[in-house]
Amino acid sequence: MIDQAVPRFHAAVDLGASSGRVMLGRWADGRLELTEVHRFPNGPITQDGRLRWDAERLFEETIVGLAEAVRIAAAAGGVLDGIGVDSWGVDIAVVDVGTGTAFPTVLHHRGADADGPARAAVLVDAATAYAVTGVLEQTINTSYQLRSRAEELDVRRADGDRPTVLLVPDLWVWLLTGVVGAERTIASTTQLLDQGTGDWAAELIRRWGLDGFDFPPVVAPGTVAGPTTPEVTARLGSSVPIPVHRVAEHDTASALAFACPDGAELLVSSGSWSLVGVCLPAPVLTEHARTAGFTNEAGVAGSSLLLRNLAGMWLLTECARAWSAEDGSAVDLVELVAAVSEAEEDTATDVTPAVFDVADPRLLVPGDMPERIATLCRETGQRPPGGRSDVVRTVVESLAVAYAETVRACEAITGVAIRSVRIVGGGSRNRLLCARTAARTGLPVTAGPAEASALGNLAVQLVAAGHAPSLDAVYRHGQNDHDDHDHERTPT
Secondary structure: OOOOOOOEEEEEEEEOOOEEEEEEEEEEOOEEEEEEEEEEEOOEEEEOOEEEEOHHHHHHHHHHHHHHHHHHHHHOOOOEEEEEEEEOOOOEEEEOOOOOOOOOOEEOHHHOOOOHHHHHHOOOOHHHHHHHHOOOOOOOOHHHHHHHHHHHHOOOOOOOOOOEEEEHHHHHHHHHHOOOOEEHHHHOOOOOEOOOOOOEOHHHHHHOOOOOOEOOOEEOOOEEEEEOOHHHHHHHOOOOOOEEEEOOOEHHHHHOOOOOOOOOEEEEEEOOEEEEEEEEOOOOOOHHHHHOOOEEEEOHHHOEEEEEEEEOOHHHHHHHHHHHHHHOOOOOHHHHHHHHHHHHHHOOOOOOOOOOOOOOHHHOOOOOHHHHHHHHHHHOOOOOOOOHHHHHHHHHHHHHHHHHHHHHHHHHHHOOOOOEEEEEOHHHHOHHHHHHHHHHHOOOEEEOOOOHHHHHHHHHHHHHOOOOOOHHHHHHHHOOOOOOEEEOOOOO
16 A cells, blocks of 8 residues: 655656756655746757767766755755656757766767658658558658768678667666666657567667667666666765656647546647647557658557657747847847737737747747748748747747647547647746647647646656556656646637
């Protein structure tokens, strides 16, 4: 029998494309209290002419946050009972696990070779790859990034040790524990996982010339990787090694860990990206799904997520970056969006903002986002937004339109009528986005939790450690993220 009265402390390391955070979860009496103990900025850096993640700094920030979590747990009379790591998908480190002499390089997907899909299709056509992996032919795919790395590193099959491929959260787990592995939800983002077997797609790997790499065994979320190493344990100030769990390591899978696999609710994980779709009991590997722009990613408890990968808050973040450079001082994006939202609520208007394709590949890389948005509007015969508030309205309206289109596309593919929309992640705090999504879809919209990935990360840990009876119990009684709000359907 589970003693829920004894406080249990778990830390969620949640790495996002624009920021990372360490959240401490305290579970007692069937309630989960979340506390943010450390937050740090993230973003691409340019080194040796290439776009990279500042992975070494991010890991050091992780250690700082985990040490603070250990301190807080000890001050409350407990210990840190577990650690879990989730992050964005596709990006990898190629490491020599035998030496580990230098901190691994993690290249940024926004700097990937634009010709990667076309070159890969010469060896394996896109439809064949999709029928195995359920992943679209996108420039950012791990499969294409690895082909470039294989050529660069001159990787060949040999009798000796082969370099090991680790996705970002698996890299973190290795650095924390010394244990090599691959968790299924994050592996499903690579275009190298066989959806039928749940293991690496050996034939694709061979045909794409990637068999000079070592791919670790794939395990399900909720698996204990191992304890922290003596060095890490000491750095964290813990008196005992701390168990590290392989949670649902893809942040989208963690964010949607609550989802029911019935396909009846449109799910929107809104962060730098918008991952938009439905939760199903099995992947959909049809040509219809591929040509409609859907990818399949593994969820928790054997579920599958049928998703469109669209731009998200990245568009506004890049706009704010451009405006800050223009002003010579930081533009407060939160204040700007809030002001636009209040103005929309207070003033009835018949003027509909211009709308652009948020999936356009020109929006992927850093740059002058306001001008790119203006260009996309002009190309479709629309008047581009005039000022900053208009740009915000245009971005939000374009996202809402894309979500509404995804509702119709999901229904056509699955045959299931969608009855509601749920927006989670940082974008759920954007009341204008929620209101316009309700208007465009004609469906009720529920927003929150905002810290959805950290909550799902902690929920999987608590169940895996035997501290909570089920994921449903954690979500039903444990969520303390009370910024949820509802938006009724309104006419478009």
